[in-house]
Amino acid sequence: xxxxxxxxxxxxxxxxxAESPEVVKLVFQSMRNKYTAVSDSAGLTFKEVRSxxxxxxxxxxxxxxxxxxxxxxxxxxxxxxxxxxxxxxxEYLNLGMIYIAKKERGNxxxxxxxxxxxxxxxxxxxxxxVSNKASNKIAVKYFNFFKKQSxxxxxxxxxxxxxxx
Numbered sequence: 001x002x003x004x005x006x007x008x009x010x011x012x013x014x015x016x017x018a019e020s021p022e023v024v025k026l027v028f029q030s031m032r033n034k035y036t037a038v039s040d041s042a043g044l045t046f047k048e049v050r051s052x053x054x055x056x057x058x059x060x061x062x063x064x065x066x067x068x069x070x071x072x073x074x075x076x077x078x079x080x081x082x083x084x085x086x087x088x089x090x091e092y093l094n095l096g097m098i099y100i101a102k103k104e105r106g107n108x109x110x111x112x113x114x115x116x117x118x119x120x121x122x123x124x125x126x127x128x129x130v131s132n133k134a135s136n137k138i139a140v141k142y143f144n145f146f147k148k149q150s151x152x153x154x155x156x157x158x159x160x161x162x163x164x165x
Contacts, residue, residue: 009112010062011071018054026060026070027053030099034155035132061100061113068109069100073117076125084149084160086125092162093121098138110134114142118163126161 017023028049030036061069076092086092095117098110117124126143128135136159139145143161150157 009068009109009116011113011116012060012062014058014060017056017058018050020067022067023058023060023070024050024053026067026099026101027058029102030070030097033099035129035135036097036099061098061109063109067101068104068107069098069113071098071113072096084125085147086162087164090123090164092123092125093117095124095126098135105134110138111141114138118142118165122165124163127158128161130157130159
């Protein structure tokens with residue numbers, strides 16, 4: 001049950017993600033989640049995740065000093081714009097993955113993450129699996145539905161959302 005207290009999150013690059021058990025756990029869980037996994041995660045270990053993130057920056061979502069989730073963004077390449085049929089003259093940020101810790105869900109963190117990026121970027125895209133109710137609920141709140149896209153390497157189609165401010 002969401003509480004009504006006003007939360008002010010911060011979004012920060014974590015300097016030593018492999019040294020933070022909380023960050024390793026969130027990355028591990030996101031890699032095992034069917035909606036946020038980028039590859040087959042069967043047999044994935046904490047040790048492997050720690051090794052992977054020691055070479056890659058991780059962006060954390062914090063409520064005060066508490067890490068409540070992770071977020072992954074990327075610039076939209078010309079190839080992706082072409083494949084999705086996006087406006088070529090715009091630069092887009094892909095608000096890739098927002099993963100909130102299970103015990104922190106329902107507190108409005110994902111909405112605040114979207115609002116943070118909307119305040120910093122004019123044009124965003126948001127891609128959600130068709131059956132991912134939570135992601136689509138956030139997307140509809142902030143973005144315009146653009147189109148349904150058949151899966152690239154996925155088990156189901158994606159809904160593509162955009163905003164051009």
